[in-house]
Each structure stands twice: as structure tokens, then as C-alpha cells.
Amino acid sequence: MCESSAYLMKDGNDELILEDVVMMKPEGDKIVLTSILGEQKEVNANIDHIDLLHHKIMLTPRG
Numbered sequence: 001m002c003e004s005s006a007y008l009m010k011d012g013n014d015e016l017i018l019e020d021v022v023m024m025k026p027e028g029d030k031i032v033l034t035s036i037l038g039e040q041k042e043v044n045a046n047i048d049h050i051d052l053l054h055h056k057i058m059l060t061p062r063g
Contacts, residue, residue: 004055006033006041009048014058017041021057029062 003020018041023034033041045059 002055003036004050004052004057006043006057006059008043008045008059008061010061017043017059024057031059033057 003022005019006017006021006024007014008017009015018033018035018039020036021033022036024047025032025034027042030042030044031047033043043059044062046062048058048060050057
């Protein structure tokens with residue numbers, strides 16, 4: 001499978017936001033993440049990097 005897990009990088013720690021992410025969509029200042037099961041999370045964050053080899057989406061808080 002090609003799903004990824006999304007993490008929020010805060011104070012040197014990676015906090016898991018959502019597993020099995022299949023879609024990311026920017027909406028204003030937020031990013032909407034959708035999992036393979038349809039669960040959605042809105043995060044006020046910027047994309048730091050996406051590691052396709054390890055299936056990780058790394059986000060940093062905005063503001």
C-alpha cells in the first residue's frame with residue numbers, strides 16, 4: 001500500500017496526527033488530511049517534508 005502517516009513536529013517531538021493518509025488538500029491556512037477509511041483531520045500547519053520511501057508526511061505548526 002502507499003498510504004502515509006502524518007506527523008506534527010513540535011519541540012523536537014513528532015506527534016502522530018493521522019495514519020493511512022491517502023489525500024492532503026490545502027484549504028486556506030489549514031491542511032485537510034483524509035485517511036483511507038474517510039477520517040478527516042484539519043491541521044493548522046505547513047508541510048516540512050514528505051518522505052515517500054518511509055511513508056511519512058512531516059508538518060510544522062503555523063504561527
